[in-house]
Each structure stands twice: as C-alpha cells, then as structure tokens.
Amino acid sequence: MERTIANTHQYEAWNGYEGRHWARNPARYEAMVGGFNRPLFGAARIGPGDRVLDIGCGTGLTTRRAALKAPHGRALGVDLSAPMLERARTVAAEKGIANAAFEQGDAQVHPFPAGAFDVVISRGGTWYFADPAAAFANIGSALRPGGRLAIGTPDSTGDAADTGFPDLFRIMGEFLPEPPVLATEDAERAPATMSTPGDVEAVLYAAGFTSVAVERCSAEAMLGRTAEDAADFVFEWGPVRHWFRHTDPETELRAREAVRAALAPYEAAGGVRQPGTGLVVTAVRG
Ligand SMILES: C[S@@+](CC[C@H](N)C(=O)[O-])C[C@H]1O[C@@H](n2cnc3c(N)ncnc32)[C@H](O)[C@@H]1O
DSSP states (O other): OOOOOHHHHHHHHHTHHHHHHHHHHHHHHHHHHHGHHHHHHOOOOOOTTTTEEEOOOOSSSHHHHHHOOOOTEEEEEEEHHHHHHHHHHHHEEEOOOEEEEEEETTTTTTTOOTTOOEEEEESSSSSSSSSSSHHHHHHHHTTTEEEEEEEEEEEESGGGGGGOOOOOOHHHTTTTOOOOOOSSTTTTTOOOOOOSHHHHHHHHHHEEEEEEEEEEEEEEEEEESSHHHHHHHHHHSHHHHHHHSSSSSSHHHHHHHHHHHHHGGGGOTOEEEEEEEEEEEEEEEE
C-alpha cells in the first residue's frame, strides 16, 4: 500500500538523524521521558481486553506496556520513523510480546480502520502535526464511539521554567548567532501546538472529542550520570545539532563546557535530573 505523508519535514527528521539517534539510544531517552509513564497509564485505564492505538510510538516502550496491560486485547504503535519502528519490532519480538504490532504512517492522514480501537494513547507523539485538528479528527475516527484518548504532551505554560534549573537552551544561545527556538523555520518542522491547556482543548473539541480534561503533572528527566555525560548527550540531540550546524568546533566546545559547568551543581548520586512538568490530557470520542 502506498504511504501518504502530510508532515514531510517531520518524516525527514524522524527518518534521518533524529530518528536514528532515538533508535540507537532508547534507554537514554527513556530516562528522560519515563517519568510520565505513571500519570499517562493511570489516565489511560487500559483494561485486559482493550484494543489500544499508540500514536507516535517511537521505539515502542509504551506500546509494549499497553500490550501487557491488555493480554486479551492488542496494541498497535504507529510512527513516522522507520529506524525507531525497527527497534520497536525487534524488542517486542525479543520480549515475546505477541499482541503488540507496529505500522509506519503519518497519524494525521493514516487510513486507520474506523472505530477499531478502545483507547488511544501517546507519550509525546502528538504535538508535531501541521494540522492538529485534522490529525485528531483522523485519530478519533479510529476510536469506537465512547472510546478514550489519553496523551502526554509538553507543558509550555511557563510554570515549568520556575524550577531554578539552568536554562540550557539560553546558555547555548550565547554561542549562536541567533537564539535557538524549538518553533523555528516553519510550523511543520517545529512543534508549536498542543502544549498549553487552551490549545489542547480547542484542538480536541474541534476534532469531535468530548469531556476534554487537562492535568499538569511533574516528572524528572534524567539527563546523564554526570554533568559531562549529560552535556555530551544534550549536544547529540537533533535540534541542538541543527542549531550548531554552522558553528566552528571551538565555539561549540566552549558552549558544551558552559552547559557542563551549569549542570555540575546538579550532579547527584542518581545522576543529573531536570525537574519539569507535562500535560496529561484525557478525552472521549463523541
Ligand atoms: C518525542 S518522540 C516520542 C516517542 C515515543 N512516544 C516515546 O515516548 O518514546 C515523538 C515521536 O512522534 C513521532 N511522530 C511525529 N510526527 C508524527 C506523525 N505525524 N505521525 C506519526 N508519528 C509521528 C516521531 O517519529 C517520534 O517517534
């Protein structure tokens, strides 16, 4: 079947450096975002017979977990990224999780079977859509009437910045010709929506969901064992590689050292942990 892709920049990024880096380092990324598993799965309330759809499943940990919670049902992970899906399939097979499956597709336009799922989940996979209302209408069509949506999405409402933890992107900006912003070149390439309660509610009601509820939750992101390890990892992230692509190596080294020095006071026995918040959103298909 021919694959339809609406979010072409995201497709390129997640099938390029960014996706390969996630596929090669699943444990590192899990240490960053795994703190949201408990609130996400608490909100999803997956039952033993549920059919679960995981949007933007990446390397598949949440899909595997959903499959284990639904031993008489099944879980399908859908993602743009071939390298991340390859990793997801390999691990599910290694762990013998037979009721987890994976498909490559753009969730905004993917031809999901109508009403075939009881629950849709996503951990950070739903804020990259060029047309979020269209994407969530398409995702909603995969849910049976009364089916539930539970997604974790970033929190850009500002409170997250009040932790006192160093703003690493601001520090990097001192070494760059222009301040780095995640919402950059165009709306497709850069996630800019679904990260405030107002955005989320507007998009989901427009897409035909009801009973939308948004809850802020806190979690720590483990960046590395030491400040140096964390700084090295941060400088491997896709957006950071993009910002520094024209910077000379010496300037980049100085930037990395500045980040390491800022993180040094946060080195603790368990590693460098960044406090943060995210939004857990629940809704029902009308
Ligand atoms: C931040 S990663 C999160 C991955 C995974 N959910 C996790 O928590 O480890 C975002 C994921 O969303 C996927 N993604 C982005 N846009 C997508 C789209 N339009 N359709 C399907 N997947 C998409 C990316 O390929 C990537 O795997």
